[in-house]
Amino acid sequence: MSVAATNNGGAILSRWATRDVYGALFANVGEAIVALQSSAASIPAIWILAGHLAVVASVATILFNARPKGEDLTIAATMVLIILVAGPVGAVASLVMLPFVKTTNPGSPVLRAWYKRLSSAGSVGPATAMHDRVAAGRVLRLEAAPPASFLDVIKAGTLDERQTALGLMARKFHPDYAPALEAALRSPEPVVRVQAAAVVARVRGDLKERIKSLVSAEGHVGSPRPAARLADAGELYRLARCTLVEGTDRAASEAGARALLSGMLTTSHTIVNASAQPDPDTALAIEGYLLAEGRYKHFRVARRVNSIVTRGGYGIRLLKKSGAQW
Amino acid sequence: MSLNAAARRAKTVVQPDVCLIVEGCYPYVPGGVSAWIDWLMRSLPETSFSIVALWPRPSAMKSRYAPPDNLIKVEHLYLQQFGSAPVTRGAVPLGIEHLSESLTRLTTQGGGRALSEVMQELGLMRRAISLDQLFNSPAAWQLVQEMYRREMPYGSFLHYFWAWRALLGGLFSVLEYPLPKAKVYHTISTGYAGLLAARARLESGRPAILTEHGIYTNERRIELLMADWVADTIDKGHALDDPRFDLRDMWVRAFEAYARTCYETTDNVITLYGDNQQPQRLLGADEKKLSVIANGIDLTRFTNIKQAPDNGRPTIALIGRVVPIKDVKTFIEAARLLKLKVPELRAWVVGPTDEDAAYHAECRAIVAEHGLHDTVIFTGPVNILDYLGQIHVMVLTSLSESQPLVVLEAGAAGIPFVATDVGSCREIIEGRSDETPYLGAGGAVTHLAAANEIADACEVFLMDHDKRRSAGEALRSRVAASYTSTRAAGAYRRLYADLANRPTGSNPDAGG
Numbered sequence: 078m079s080v081a082a083t084n085n086g087g088a089i090l091s092r093w094a095t096r097d098v099y100g101a102l103f104a105n106v107g108e109a110i111v112a113l114q115s116s117a118a119s120i121p122a123i124w125i126l127a128g129h130l131a132v133v134a135s136v137a138t139i140l141f142n143a144r145p146k147g148e149d150l151t152i153a154a155t156m157v158l159i160i161l162v163a164g165p166v167g168a169v170a171s172l173v174m175l176p177f178v179k180t181t182n183p184g185s186p187v188l189r190a191w192y193k194r195l196s197s198a199g200s201v202g203p204a205t206a207m208h209d210r211v212a213a214g215r216v217l218r219l220e221a222a223p224p225a226s227f228l229d230v231i232k233a234g235t236l237d238e239r240q241t242a243l244g245l246m247a248r249k250f251h252p253d254y255a256p257a258l259e260a261a262l263r264s265p266e267p268v269v270r271v272q273a274a275a276v277v278a279r280v281r282g283d284l285k286e287r288i289k290s291l292v293s294a295e296g297h298v299g300s301p302r303p304a305a306r307l308a309d310a311g312e313l314y315r316l317a318r319c320t321l322v323e324g325t326d327r328a329a330s331e332a333g334a335r336a337l338l339s340g341m342l343t344t345s346h347t348i349v350n351a352s353a354q355p356d357p358d359t360a361l362a363i364e365g366y367l368l369a370e371g372r373y374k375h376f377r378v379a380r381r382v383n384s385i386v387t388r389g390g391y392g393i394r395l396l397k398k399s400g401a402q403w
Numbered sequence: 404m405s406l407n408a409a410a411r412r413a414k415t416v417v418q419p420d421v422c423l424i425v426e427g428c429y430p431y432v433p434g435g436v437s438a439w440i441d442w443l444m445r446s447l448p449e450t451s452f453s454i455v456a457l458w459p460r461p462s463a464m465k466s467r468y469a470p471p472d473n474l475i476k477v478e479h480l481y482l483q484q485f486g487s488a489p490v491t492r493g494a495v496p497l498g499i500e501h502l503s504e505s506l507t508r509l510t511t512q513g514g515g516r517a518l519s520e521v522m523q524e525l526g527l528m529r530r531a532i533s534l535d536q537l538f539n540s541p542a543a544w545q546l547v548q549e550m551y552r553r554e555m556p557y558g559s560f561l562h563y564f565w566a567w568r569a570l571l572g573g574l575f576s577v578l579e580y581p582l583p584k585a586k587v588y589h590t591i592s593t594g595y596a597g598l599l600a601a602r603a604r605l606e607s608g609r610p611a612i613l614t615e616h617g618i619y620t621n622e623r624r625i626e627l628l629m630a631d632w633v634a635d636t637i638d639k640g641h642a643l644d645d646p647r648f649d650l651r652d653m654w655v656r657a658f659e660a661y662a663r664t665c666y667e668t669t670d671n672v673i674t675l676y677g678d679n680q681q682p683q684r685l686l687g688a689d690e691k692k693l694s695v696i697a698n699g700i701d702l703t704r705f706t707n708i709k710q711a712p713d714n715g716r717p718t719i720a721l722i723g724r725v726v727p728i729k730d731v732k733t734f735i736e737a738a739r740l741l742k743l744k745v746p747e748l749r750a751w752v753v754g755p756t757d758e759d760a761a762y763h764a765e766c767r768a769i770v771a772e773h774g775l776h777d778t779v780i781f782t783g784p785v786n787i788l789d790y791l792g793q794i795h796v797m798v799l800t801s802l803s804e805s806q807p808l809v810v811l812e813a814g815a816a817g818i819p820f821v822a823t824d825v826g827s828c829r830e831i832i833e834g835r836s837d838e839t840p841y842l843g844a845g846g847a848v849t850h851l852a853a854a855n856e857i858a859d860a861c862e863v864f865l866m867d868h869d870k871r872r873s874a875g876e877a878l879r880s881r882v883a884a885s886y887t888s889t890r891a892a893g894a895y896r897r898l899y900a901d902l903a904n905r906p907t908g909s910n911p912d913a914g915g
Contacts, residue, residue, distance in 0.1 A: 210638070214557045214647070217638045224641035236685070238643045244628025244651075245641055262851045267678045268618075270824065272625045274802035274851055278727050279629060323732060325768060 097152065097175055100139040104160045104168035107132035112165045133161045152178055227257035231264065239269050247276040250283060252319035259320065280321055288316055288326050292333040303341060307351055310337040311359030338366040348375050352382035360387075419453040419475050420903055422585035422603070426457040426596040430477065431464040435805075436591055436616050439698065444471045446892035450899055451475055453583055457596050459483045480580045482573040482595055486538035498527055499542050503549040510570065511554070513660030515668040518601055525578060534579045538572065557647045559636035566650050570657055574598065582606055586903040590665065592619040594658060597665030604668045610902040612671040614696070616805050618682045620662040627654050662686050670902065675806040676827030677835060696895065697827070698806050699888040705815035708788065710875065711795045713868045719821075719861050720751040720794045722787055722809045723801070726759045730800040730823075731766050736854035737798070737861065739773050744862055748778055751794070755784045791816040795871060796864045801825050802851055814882035819874035820846035821860040823853075834881060845878025 111128040114120055140153035156174075159167035210216050225234070230242045243261055246254045258280070261273030291309050313334035317327050342348050342363065351363055360383045367376040423429075423444075429437040444452050453476040460483050470477070502524040509517040528537060537543060547567050555563050577599045588611040590600035597613060604611035627633060628651065639645040666672055666688035673696050674680055680693050711718060719738070723729045731752060738750035756763040763781070770779045782790070797813040797820045804826035811831065813820050822828040832846045847860035864871040 213559075215559075215637045217640045218642070218645065221642055221645065225643065230643065234643070240624065240628060241643050244625075245643075247629040248631065249641070267824075268621055268682055270851060271621065271803055272628075274825070275625050276629065277852065278802055282727070323765075323769075324736075325765070325772060 096139060097156070098172075100136045100153070100156060101168065101172040101175060103139060104132060104136045104156070105165075105172055107135065108160065108165035108168040129164055133157060136160055227254055228260060231257045231260045231269070236266065236268065239264070239266070240272055243269070243272045243276050247279050250280050252315050252321075255320045277321065281323065284316060284319065284322050285326055288313070288322070288330050288333070291316075292329055303351070304354075306337050306341060307354065307359050307363075308356065310334045310362045311356050313337070314362030314365065315358040334362050335366055335369070338363060339370075342366065342375070345375065345378060348379050349382050352379040353386050355387055357387075418584045418586065419451040420585065421450055421452050421587045421589050421899055422583050423452055423454045424457070424588060424590040424596045424599050424603075425454060426592050426594055428591075429454065429456060430466040430468040430470070431456075431462075433467040437468065439616065440591065441468050441471070442888070443892070443895060444474055446888065447896055447899070448473055450896070453585060454478065455480055455580075455583060455596075455599065457482060457599070476583070478583060480576060480599070482576050483569070485572040485576040485579070486535055498524060499545055500549065502528060503546050503553070506546070506571065506574075507550055507553050509664070510574070510657045510660055513663035513667075515601065515605065515664060517660075518598070518664050518668070519605055522578060522602065522605065534575055538575055555648045555650075555653060557637055558649055559634070562634050562636050562650055563653075566653060570654070578602060585609065587612065587899055589614065590669070591616070593662035593665040594619050594623070595661070597669075598661050601664050601668035604670070608907040610905055611669045612673065612898065612902065613665055613669045614673040614675075615679060615683070616675055618679055620658050620686065621682055623658045624655050627651055627658075659686060666692075671898065676830045678827065678830065696891055697886050698808065698811075699886045699891040700808060700811045700815060700882070701888050702815050702883060704788065705791070705812065708791045708816045710817055710872070711793050715793060715795070716749050717745050717747055717865045718749045718751065718794050719796045719798050719865070720753055720790065721798045721800060722753045722812075723799070724754045724758050725752060725756045725763045725766060725781065727762055728802050730802050730852060731762075732769060733800040733852050733854050733857065734798055735766060735769050735773075735775065735779055737800070737857040738779050739775060740854055740858035741861055741865075742775070742778055744858075745865055748865075750775075750779045751790065752779065752781045753785060753787060753790055754782075756781055787812065791818065794818055796821060796846075796861050798857060798861065799823060799825075799828065800852075800857065804828065806831075810878075811882050811886045814845060814875075814878035814886070817872075817875035817879040819864050819871055819878060821857055821864070822846065822848055823851045823857075824848050825851065831881065831886065832878065838881075842880045842884070843877035844874060845881055846874050 108129070111125060111132060114128065115122075115125045137157045140156065141150070144150065144153075156171040159171050161167070163170065207216075225238075227242050227246060230238050234242065239261070242257070246258055258273060258276060261269050262277065264270050264273065291313050311334075313330045316322055317330035317334065319327075322330065338351075342351060348363070348367075352360065354360075360379070363379050364376055364383075367373075367379060423440060425436070425440060428435065429440040431437075440454075444450075448471070450473060452474050454474065455478050457480045460481050461479070502521070505517065505520040505524050508514075509521045525534060528534070532540060532542065547564055550567065551558075551560055551563050573595050577595050580599065582603055584607070585603075586609060588600045588603040588607075588609060590596045590611065590613050592615060593613065597619070600611040600613065603609065630651075633651050633654065635649060635651065637645075637647045637649045639647065639649070663686050666683060666686060670692065671694060672683055672688045672692045673694050674683065675695065675697055677695055680688075680695070683693060684690070719741070721729070721731065721734045723731075725731050734750070734752065738748065741750075742748045752766075767781070770776060791813070794813075795818070797809070797818050799807060799809065799820065799822035801807070801823055802825065806827040807822075810820050810822060810828060814831070820828075820832055822832060829848045832848055833844050834842055846864070849856035849860060864874060
């Protein structure tokens with residue numbers, strides 16, 4: 078495209094448009110001289126033709142020389158062709174068409190956005206994306222029955238169900254799936270055992286990487302948000318108890334959880350705040366840490382706060398009934 | 404026939420006796436199936452072979468095997484190179500709807516009849532447009548839309564389109580490939596190689612056989628079910644019974660359909676061990692076609708090996724590469740547990756350690772952590788014949804195997820084996836259910852990743868010398884009876900001879 082336009086529609090003449098104007102002006106002057114020569118003097122026709130071709134070549138050089146790669150050459154090529162075919166008339170026509178081209182050409186960013194949209198590669202808003210998915214029937218079916226226990230599936234499901242469940246365990250692994258995976262390793266069905274072994278090999282690698290990333294994040298100066306650190310501690314605690322995690326990694330996970338919590342659970346106030354969240358693994362991590370440190374008073378505080386959070390009013394009533402104080 | 408004679412013959416023979424169809428292995432990937440193919444050709448020097456090697460695309464890989472004298476030709480079929488330039492003009496050929504139906508049937512259900520129909524439809528189509536052009540033409544666009552509407556109307560069309568291109572690109576490559584002539588076609592897997600064998604069976608009327616080492620469909624299924632690169636375009640959550648079809652299902656179903664086609668069309672379906680026949684039966688392989696030809700070893704290499712002395716240092720050994728699939732960490736853990744009961748224990752890990760340096764380092768770290776420096780010893784790559792005479796019990800902790808030769812080698816040396824329940828380990832160690840006379844257990848089979856079971860089983864053989872010797876003898880007898888390379892080569896020699904002499908004609912079971 079020889080005329081660039083900004084994305085908001087305010088077209089401006091770029092240096093390439095200037096080049097087009099120069100090219101058109103040069104063509105008009107050159108073709109006028111050639112036309113005058115042909116009528117005024119007794120110059121052979123071959124020389125007139127040579128002169129015309131020289132003008133066309135010069136215009137082409139002005140228009141095409143050092144254009145950036147990928148630039149749209151439609152207008153420049155059209156101008157050269159018009160001048161080549163129609164001589165002086167073509168030169169005038171190329172000059173006249175420029176203002177029209179300027180106002181109708183979309184700029185390359187506009188085109189790029191359009192192509193992107195056409196190819197579906199463009200980003201759409203979350204609401205549009207959700208609408209598309211609902212309309213196409215690709216969302217989770219809320220009316221469907223809750224998923225079966227993977228352990229039950231592995232023990233008594235069909236071969237197809239067992240293999241699908243193992244695939245899901247591999248792609249969306251959670252430490253709670255470990256018993257199901259171990260049952261699959263002991264399945265009397267060789268096909269299931271083989272797949273379970275492949276899942277175990279993959280999951281072990283994934284867990285190792287996850288622990289490595291959590292533990293290294295723990296060591297970073299300028300700690301992340303406390304909630305994120307607590308969640309990491311909870312996950313490390315959970316991983317430390319996962320039977321699929323290897324011994325050394327389990328120890329690293331345990332130590333990582335401890336290190337995260339030791340920097341946070343310094344006062345009763347921080348313990349109350351930390352315990353006031355419902356994730357059971359994080360709660361267990363906090364309690365385990367406080368017990369291991371021998372901080373029994375803080376341990377009781379953490380349990381009571383967590384009891385209130387998880388049981389709500391019932392938890393408060395229980396506490397009142399027991400006459401507990403903290 | 405001598406090798407020289409075979410070489411002379413190879414130069415003059417135009418049509419080989421056997422065309423081997425192999426996918427992703429020989430001659431560029433060493434070991435495993437490639438080693439088996441090399442063994443097969445060298446074991447039958449009187450038989451001439453050609454090979455069609457299927458690969459995704461040309462690569463710079465170098466051949467890892469010197470071709471034997473009886474290998475006449477190696478051809479390449481590239482699966483991901485089908486369709487060159489787009490064809491923007493041209494009318495949609497008549498019969499595109501029928502082709503869409505047949506292709507849908509072939510890629511979803513499979514079977515000889517479905518393949519015949521597709522070959523027939525494409526034959527008619529070729530009169531109007533070459534298959535190469537068809538694949539990039541408006542006709543292909545209509546085809547993909549038709550098949551999308553039939554198969555996956557819920558899914559993302561964009562994803563379906565590219566999956567369709569990959570799936571049918573491979574299929575069209577196989578159907579368009581100029582079929583090499585041979586007396587017998589022998590594919591080493593199902594999948595696209597199996598499809599080519601099925602096509603050869605239907606088109607040439609010559610017999611085709613299949614030898615499956617692992618179960619290709621199952622391997623692909625496992626790979627696809629775990630793959631992150633396959634997009635889930637439908638959110639099924641954790642539901643196992645959601646009937647909506649997605650890309651993952653499409654791929655799995657296609658490979659199953661291709662396997663069904665191969666099982667139905669080929670004359671013989673061979674595996675290395677009985678357990679592998681179960682998935683073949685599930686995909687419709689006819690019981691009459693099923694047989695087992697186990698791999699074998701050369702027993703003469705092991706005749707001079709003496710048993711480890713009873714009063715020698717108690718030694719167990721794992722022979723294999725130090726890589727995660729061998730689960731060497733479980734072996735180390737088993738050694739740790741066993742050492743508590745057998746303090747003098749020595750546990751060798753015999754095999755290369757450089758394939759996965761990180762895993763090897765982790766194994767060494769575990770050894771260091773438990774203070775097992777004097778117990779667990781990594782020998783690196785060595786000649787196992789130098790070590791077998793000092794080993795009391797052999798161990799295999801692999802998570803996956805087909806038919807591990809190391810079990811046969813230990814058996815040939817009279818060493819009892821403790822192995823996980825993978826591949827044909829149980830069959831080799833405990834014997835097949837129809838073994839007559841029953842030779843006894845040649846060791847013990849444990850669950851996967853069960854260090855305590857492995858330690859317990861090893862302890863029994865280390866502490867009870869009579870039991871160890873009798874198990875070693877049982878394994879030696881079983882290997883001598885059923886797992887020699889002479890026996891395996893003889894079975895293929897007889898099979899090839901029988902098939903090569905059959906008259907050319909259609910297979911009544913193939914549906915063609």
